[in-house]
Amino acid sequence: MKTNKTPLGFFPTPLHELKHFGRAFPSYRVFIKRDDHTGLASGGNKTRKLEYLLGDALAQGADTVITGGAQQSNHCRQTAAACAATGLKCHLLLGGEEPLRPEGNLLLSKMLGATIHYGGEKRKGEDMDMLAEDLRRRGHRPYVIPYGGSNAVGAMGYLEASAELMKQLREAGLKMDYIYFATSSGGMQAGLTLGRAIYGLSARLMPVQIDKAESGGMSLEQNVRRIAEEGLQVLQQAGQLSPEEALRFQGEATGTLKGYDEAGYARMSQEEKQAILGLARTEGILLDPVYTARAFYAMTDHLNRKIPEAGSHVLFWHTGGLPANFSSNYNFF
Numbered sequence: 368m369k370t371n372k373t374p375l376g377f378f379p380t381p382l383h384e385l386k387h388f389g390r391a392f393p394s395y396r397v398f399i400k401r402d403d404h405t406g407l408a409s410g411g412n413k414t415r416k417l418e419y420l421l422g423d424a425l426a427q428g429a430d431t432v433i434t435g436g437a438q439q440s441n442h443c444r445q446t447a448a449a450c451a452a453t454g455l456k457c458h459l460l461l462g463g464e465e466p467l468r469p470e471g472n473l474l475l476s477k478m479l480g481a482t483i484h485y486g487g488e489k490r491k492g493e494d495m496d497m498l499a500e501d502l503r504r505r506g507h508r509p510y511v512i513p514y515g516g517s518n519a520v521g522a523m524g525y526l527e528a529s530a531e532l533m534k535q536l537r538e539a540g541l542k543m544d545y546i547y548f549a550t551s552s553g554g555m556q557a558g559l560t561l562g563r564a565i566y567g568l569s570a571r572l573m574p575v576q577i578d579k580a581e582s583g584g585m586s587l588e589q590n591v592r593r594i595a596e597e598g599l600q601v602l603q604q605a606g607q608l609s610p611e612e613a614l615r616f617q618g619e620a621t622g623t624l625k626g627y628d629e630a631g632y633a634r635m636s637q638e639e640k641q642a643i644l645g646l647a648r649t650e651g652i653l654l655d656p657v658y659t660a661r662a663f664y665a666m667t668d669h670l671n672r673k674i675p676e677a678g679s680h681v682l683f684w685h686t687g688g689l690p691a692n693f694s695s696n697y698n699f700f
């Protein structure tokens with residue numbers, strides 16, 4: 368890809384079968400892709416996006432990065448780590464009030480040297496442009512990364528991840544029929560959707576919607592389409608895509624699996640807690656209470672209801688989030 372990229376993680380991430388967990392579902396084979404092991408200060412799916420976003424920031428001569436999210440944002444923690452690793456200053460706009468004792472991702476973001484601004488009700492970085500203006504006036508060169516790192520540049524990380532997965536499958540002589548993953552700000556979904564259209568990744572995408580709330584006045588589906596269409600333009604401008612290849616995207620679905628988000632964003636349901644403990648105790652793999660528990664529960668529910676055809680190979684794409692388990696918002700015991 369001709370777009371700028373700065374290496375931040377360790378790739379390819381492992382792909383392996385969930386042999387013990389899978390015993391409960393004899394008509395399927397269940398696999399996992401470990402983007403919880405991307406390596407950037409406890410890993411996660413934002414690392415792939417940040418390789419392109421920080422590549423772009425550095426190419427533009429930025430000295431500061433601004434982004435925003437919830438107080439337990441994995442995206443913000445990985446951005447803080449990526450900035451530390453590339454010598455950029457990092458400002459984070461986080462929801463809520465300053466706690467007496469920082470926990471989980473917030474603790475790590477502070478350890479990684481980020482400057483934190485607390486936004487109360489605003490948990491999607493609503494005031495980032497204002498902060499950028501302010502920093503510019505004071506002589507800095509800020510680069511604003513949108514909520515979740517989800518734009519055309521960030522999505523390139525998951526276009527590349529599609530190719531990475533296809534290569535791993537080819538080498539292992541495997542084929543996946545379904546890919547379940549958590550979708551929230553839509554950048555990962557947009558990248559994988561582009562990967563299906565451009566590289567011919569054949570698995571059906573099963574994006575589990577985590578957050579019902581709109582973002583920037585648009586539904587998640589609208590955001591996914593917008594990000595993917597902008598991604599197509601970026602690739603065409605870079606001479607990486609023919610008009611015929613771009614056309615293939617038009618038929619791609621961008622729908623999400625709904626109905627698993629009823630507990631509300633960042634609220635762990637009983638089923639989600641059981642999903643975390645279940646996978647921990649059958650495979651020694653830790654999910655997170657905001658994203659991956661919800662997506663993993665949704666996949667398990669589909670397998671129980673036999674929604675994928677018998678004999679299917681099903682992949683769970685683990686997107687990280689470990690530190691949120693250490694927030695006292697979540698009561699496991």
Ligand SMILES: *Cc1c(COP(=O)(O)O)cnc(C)c1O
Nearest residue numbers: 441551552553554555658686688
């Ligand atoms: C951000 C995040 C997601 C969702 O990815 P988007 O690209 O924002 O849709 C899923 N899982 C975890 C752990 C995340 O931090």
